[in-house]
Amino acid sequence: MSRQENNTRRIAALDERAEALGLKQGMGIADARAMHPSIEILEHDPAADRRLLEALADWCDRYTPLVAIEGKDGLFLDISGCAHLFGGEKRLLDEALSSFLHQGFDVRAGLASTPGAAWAAARFSLPPIDAGKEREALLPLPLAALRLPAETRERVESVGLKKAEMLLSTPRAPLVRRFGKELLLRIDQFLGGIEEPISPRLPVSPLSVERRLMEPVMLHSEIEHLVALLAPTLKNDLERRGEGARALRLSLFRVDGFVSRIDVGTSRPLRDPALICRLFREKLIALEGAIDAGYGFDLIRLSVAAAVPLEEEQADLSGESPDGKEEVAMLADRIRARLGAHAVLRPVCMESHIPERAVLQVPFAGSLASPSSAAFSQSERNVSILPQRPIRLFGHPERVAVTAEVPEGPPLRFRWRNVTHKVARSEGPERIAPEWWLANGEEQTRDYYRVEDDDGHRYWIYREGFYGEETTHPRWFLQGLFA
Amino acid sequence: MAREAAARQTLFALRREMARIEGRLAERLAMPAAVSASLVRYCGVVHDDSPDFIPTGAPRLDARLNGGLPGAALTEIHGAGMRDTGAVTGFVLALASLVLQKNASGGPLFWIGTEDGFHEGGIPYAPALLKDYGIAPERLILSCTRKIEDALWVAGETSKLKAVSALIIEIRGNPARVDLTATRRLQRRASLAGHPIFLLRQSSRAKSGGAEPTAAPVRLLLASAPAGLRQTISGPLSGSIGPPAFQVRIDKNRNGLPGQFLLEWDPQTHSFHERPQGYAAENNGIVVSSSRHGPNPAPAAGTLMAFGEAGSGSPRDEPPGKQYAAHRRSRRAG
Numbered sequence: 155m156s157r158q159e160n161n162t163r164r165i166a167a168l169d170e171r172a173e174a175l176g177l178k179q180g181m182g183i184a185d186a187r188a189m190h191p192s193i194e195i196l197e198h199d200p201a202a203d204r205r206l207l208e209a210l211a212d213w214c215d216r217y218t219p220l221v222a223i224e225g226k227d228g229l230f231l232d233i234s235g236c237a238h239l240f241g242g243e244k245r246l247l248d249e250a251l252s253s254f255l256h257q258g259f260d261v262r263a264g265l266a267s268t269p270g271a272a273w274a275a276a277r278f279s280l281p282p283i284d285a286g287k288e289r290e291a292l293l294p295l296p297l298a299a300l301r302l303p304a305e306t307r308e309r310v311e312s313v314g315l316k317k318a319e320m321l322l323s324t325p326r327a328p329l330v331r332r333f334g335k336e337l338l339l340r341i342d343q344f345l346g347g348i349e350e351p352i353s354p355r356l357p358v359s360p361l362s363v364e365r366r367l368m369e370p371v372m373l374h375s376e377i378e379h380l381v382a383l384l385a386p387t388l389k390n391d392l393e394r395r396g397e398g399a400r401a402l403r404l405s406l407f408r409v410d411g412f413v414s415r416i417d418v419g420t421s422r423p424l425r426d427p428a429l430i431c432r433l434f435r436e437k438l439i440a441l442e443g444a445i446d447a448g449y450g451f452d453l454i455r456l457s458v459a460a461a462v463p464l465e466e467e468q469a470d471l472s473g474e475s476p477d478g479k480e481e482v483a484m485l486a487d488r489i490r491a492r493l494g495a496h497a498v499l500r501p502v503c504m505e506s507h508i509p510e511r512a513v514l515q516v517p518f519a520g521s522l523a524s525p526s527s528a529a530f531s532q533s534e535r536n537v538s539i540l541p542q543r544p545i546r547l548f549g550h551p552e553r554v555a556v557t558a559e560v561p562e563g564p565p566l567r568f569r570w571r572n573v574t575h576k577v578a579r580s581e582g583p584e585r586i587a588p589e590w591w592l593a594n595g596e597e598q599t600r601d602y603y604r605v606e607d608d609d610g611h612r613y614w615i616y617r618e619g620f621y622g623e624e625t626t627h628p629r630w631f632l633q634g635l636f637a
Numbered sequence: 638m639a640r641e642a643a644a645r646q647t648l649f650a651l652r653r654e655m656a657r658i659e660g661r662l663a664e665r666l667a668m669p670a671a672v673s674a675s676l677v678r679y680c681g682v683v684h685d686d687s688p689d690f691i692p693t694g695a696p697r698l699d700a701r702l703n704g705g706l707p708g709a710a711l712t713e714i715h716g717a718g719m720r721d722t723g724a725v726t727g728f729v730l731a732l733a734s735l736v737l738q739k740n741a742s743g744g745p746l747f748w749i750g751t752e753d754g755f756h757e758g759g760i761p762y763a764p765a766l767l768k769d770y771g772i773a774p775e776r777l778i779l780s781c782t783r784k785i786e787d788a789l790w791v792a793g794e795t796s797k798l799k800a801v802s803a804l805i806i807e808i809r810g811n812p813a814r815v816d817l818t819a820t821r822r823l824q825r826r827a828s829l830a831g832h833p834i835f836l837l838r839q840s841s842r843a844k845s846g847g848a849e850p851t852a853a854p855v856r857l858l859l860a861s862a863p864a865g866l867r868q869t870i871s872g873p874l875s876g877s878i879g880p881p882a883f884q885v886r887i888d889k890n891r892n893g894l895p896g897q898f899l900l901e902w903d904p905q906t907h908s909f910h911e912r913p914q915g916y917a918a919e920n921n922g923i924v925v926s927s928s929r930h931g932p933n934p935a936p937a938a939g940t941l942m943a944f945g946e947a948g949s950g951s952p953r954d955e956p957p958g959k960q961y962a963a964h965r966r967s968r969r970a971g
Contacts (some may be wrong), residue, residue: 481800482745482778488794489780493787499779501763513763518778540768545726546759557943566941571719578863581878606878610863611720630944635759637727637769637861637881637902 166198200226210259211355212413215405216453217250219359222352228276230269230352244282257411266291269352270344274299288345293319300340306333359403361395362457363387370409370450374438377406377454381434384456385427398423398464404434406445407453414445418491421483421519423464429484430456436492486518507586509547509633541584542604544614544634551631554615558630561621564603568615570632575607583617598624604636612636659891691735691833693900695911701887701896702855706732709831711824711853715841715888717860722758722839724861728883729805729835730761731902731909734770736803736833738907744800746772749780749792750807757809758839769904776802785812789819796826796834804834811841811849821852856889862899865912880904882912 163183172193177186186193203226211229214221217240220232233246240246247265254261264275265282271291275283278299283291292299295318297307310333315321321329321341330338342348363384371377381404392398400423404416418433438445486498498518506512555569564580581604588597598619606612614634619625690705699705706712712732716725733746748761763774780795782788785808792806806823808815820836827834836853862882866873873879885898899912 479744479800481798485794485798486778489791493782493791497780497782497787497791499781501761501774501777501779503763503774509762513774515760515779537768537771540764543762543765543768544723544759545730545762545765545769546723547762548759549756555943555945557941560940560942573720579876579878604878606864609720610861610882610884611723612861612864612878612881613723628944634762635723635726637723637730637883 203227208355209411209413210254213407213411214250215356215413215455216407217246219356219362220352220354221356222354224273224352228273230272232352232354247282268344268346269350270301270340271346273301274344285346289322292341292344293317293322297321300337300344302337302340306337309333310337357459359457359459360461361388361391362455363391364453364455367452367454370452371454372447372450374442377404377451378431378435378438380454381456382427382431384454385430388430388456388458389425389427392425392458392461392464395461396463396465397461398425399430399458399460400424400462401459402430402433403457403459405453405455405457406451407455408447409449409452412446412448416441416445417459418487420487422480422487423462424487425464432484433487433491436488440492490517506589508589509543509586510549510551511589513547544636546635548633551616551633554630554632556615556617556630558617562601565605565615565617565630568605568630568632570613575609575611575613577605578608580605586616602633691732691739693732693735694909695898695900697911698885698887698896698898698900701894702890703892706833707854707891708736708833709828710855711820711827711834711836711851713820713836713838713851713853713856713889715838715856715858717840717842717858719757719840721860724881724883725837725839725859726758726761727881727902728857728859728885728900729837730766730770730772731907732833732835733803733805734772734907735909737772737776740802743802744798745776745778746803746805747778747780747795747801748805748807749782749788749795751785751788751809752781752783754807754809754839755781758807769902771907785814789814792823792834793826796823796832797830799830799832801830801832803832805837806834807837807839808841809839811838815849817850817852824852824854851889853889854891855887858886858888860884860886865901 165177165179165181165183165186168177168179175190175193177189177193183195187195207223207227207229211221211223214229214231218231218233218236222230222232224230231250233243237243237246240249243265247263251261251263262276262279264272264277264280266272266275266288267283267285268288271283271288274280274295275291278295280291296316297310297318299318300307302310310321315324318341321337326338339348343350365380365384367380371380388399399420401417401419402424404418406414406416408414416434416437418437420433424430424433489498495517499515500518502514502516504512504514552570556565557567558565562583564582565577567574567576569575583601583603586600586602588594588599600616600618602614602616604612605615612635613632614636615630615632617628617630619628621628689708690703691708692699692705693702714725714729714732716722737743737746761777761779763777766772766777767774780788780791782791788806788808792804795801796804804827815836823834823836860883862884864882865879866875867877867879868874880901880903882899882901885900887894887896890896900909901912902909
């Protein structure tokens with residue numbers, strides 16, 4: 155692998171055989187070619203490396219939800235509380251290493267009770283460091299085991315402190331004064347004196363259940379079946395916490411390390427296993443073909459991504475909910491899971507005189523109560539003062555060719571969608587001024603006419619712009635249909 | 638005892654048979670005590686509050702339909718061309734308004750359509766629905782899908798819900814997907830769940846001329862009619878556009894009676910009434926015929942000007958009135 159650095163091409167990474175030939179990282183490509191003309195050189199691609207590391211981190215999710223990426227080539231796994239699932243820390247480590255080996259990766263791993271010690275253990279091939287034994291482990295190590303910036307390390311080494319034991323036997327105060335706080339911070343992090351949190355890549359879900367499979371599954375029906383097995387466990391946990399799920403995630407771990415994640419959202423807190431299964435069934439149908447099962451999935455995890463408190467409601471004897479809103483919300487969730495969030499909409503009236511802005515179609519979100527941004531609530535709305543509006547409105551008004559009297563006469567005939575209509579009667583104009591406070595100076599005053607053509611169809615037509623004042627050639631639009 | 642039991646069995650068998658003929662569940666049939674009421678229904682006088690029928694409020698139409706539109710069934714409402722979309726929509730909304738008035742605390746009104754249908758005919762506009770039909774925006778749920786298959790799936794799932802007051806399914810043209818099987822499925826679901834489904838069909842004029850077969854017990858053909866005049870204290874206001882009027886033709890009816898009616902929807906009281914026969918004469922004859930064949934309504938005082946669509950089109954290029962462009966013919970989708 156080569157990389158461009160200050161006008162020269164240098165070796166960025168190399169494999170074991172190249173190392174055996176005596177090549178080193180950072181060596182110029184020209185030198186390396188001179189030594190061994192037959193070497194194969196590829197362009198270094200840091201983004202691809204990063205993607206690979208993230209894929210590996212995804213795969214490591216099977217061991218613990220707390221996986222963090224460290225630097226350019228490392229992963230931290232916080233396995234506190236997870237190791238017993240694999241029969242102990244050592245067994246977990248062995249299993250992970252052998253899996254990586256089978257996938258063709260050359261991996262070093264370290265096991266310790268602090269991230270600093272684990273980092274050093276992985277890089278210096280130490281045996282697992284037990285809690286409380288960090289000091290002994292650190293003593294024989296060089297300074298490179300302390301995750302120090304290169305500059306600090308050189309300065310420390312330049313005064314002869316080349317090994318960790320020398321540092322540990324030196325008084326702390328002069329060290330801080332001379333080399334800065336970071337040196338001591340790293341030592342304390344190594345020894346466990348200071349707690350070092352690792353930041354996991356993915357948000358940790360409050361609840362999750364999973365099932366490991368001896369035989370990988372490929373079919374959607376099998377996945378559905380497994381969800382049906384997992385959901386009741388989740389329900390018990392949610393009940394204990396008095397919560398319901400608002401967002402659920404199904405993670406499918408493929409045998410070869412790829413992880414597919416399927417998310418569904420719900421409009422109401424949910425914990426009924428049957429309903430959870432139905433949501434995922436719709437989603438799986440929608441994703442038919444989009445999920446590549448490859449050689450099958452060997453681990454399936456169902457987790458709650460977001461939960462809110464859910465109170466039990468007393469249903470009547472027939473088992474139906476009092477108002478049926480739950481049924482509707484559940485249906486909306488299923489439609490959204492299958493067809494996307496914009497498949498179910500509800501109109502919300504806004505405060506605007508411009509017809510197309512007076513109503514907003516928002517994705518249906520469970521409760522049927524209008525949000526606070528709505529222009530008026532049901533109680534205070536006075537139907538009789540509402541202006542007359544068409545029952546169907548075109549989102550984009552359509553241009554029509556109109557014959558009309560200047561300056562301000564009603565249309566006499568118009569052509570819409572290639573058909574000429576003769577206006578029999580018209581009412582208007584209703585003048586709607588542009589919303590100047592929105593500071594969009596391009597809009598013009600509209601004069602709306604309600605017209606009926608000689609076949610009895612009723613339309614809503616407007617002229618844009620004052621004749622003579624705003625424009626000399628006003629444009630006409632058709633914006634709606636009346637009953 | 639044994640004779641009584643045998644008699645009851647006969648009675649139940651008969652009721653099941655009746656339910657089968659009427660396409661409803663036996664449990665939903667009116668109890669024998671209501672026999673007199675259902676007899677009255679056949680005589681043409683309708684005062685029936687049973688949920689099985691939606692009385693439109695126009696006595697002649699209700700009598701022809703045996704008491705109103707079926708309350709737990711599929712009803713097809715067709716508009717022949719694209720320009721009748723306004724009339725069809727208005728009529729369906731009026732029916733939905735009647736249903737929602739009946740159960741004011743009931744569930745929402747679902748409106749299912751495809752994106753191209755909403756693009757071609759416009760989106761239902763909530764303020765007008767509130768003002769003219771009394772349908773609050775909170776009770777309306779729109780479902781807009783890209784494909785007709787998805788719309789039918791949503792319709793199938795929604796029609797199972799008992800919590801829904803009414804369902805409007807909007808279909809554009811004559812897609813092959815909406816065939817006898819699909820309508821039969823919807824009809825079955827409607828009768829099971831006990832709510833009406835209105836199948837609104839824009840531009841449904843079939844190529845063969847006749848309408849496609851359907852399992853719906855009632856099919857109505859809608860066309861718009863010239864509106865009446867606005868009523869003021871001093872009588873009708875000439876030149877105004879009053880409440881919407883619809884031309885309703887019964888195309889399919891369970892008892893086989895056809896008919897044609899001219900209905901008006903009153904946006905104030907949210908009810909239908911039939912336009913009286915001599916209506917035009919009553920109002921000085923200026924409502925329909927004179928505006929149709931008479932001179933233009935307002936004599937032009939200023940100069941007439943043609944405003945082109947894109948600024949370049951001249952009036953000479955206009956095609957004759959009844960000509961349809963290729964893209965406006967009903968498309969066979971799916």
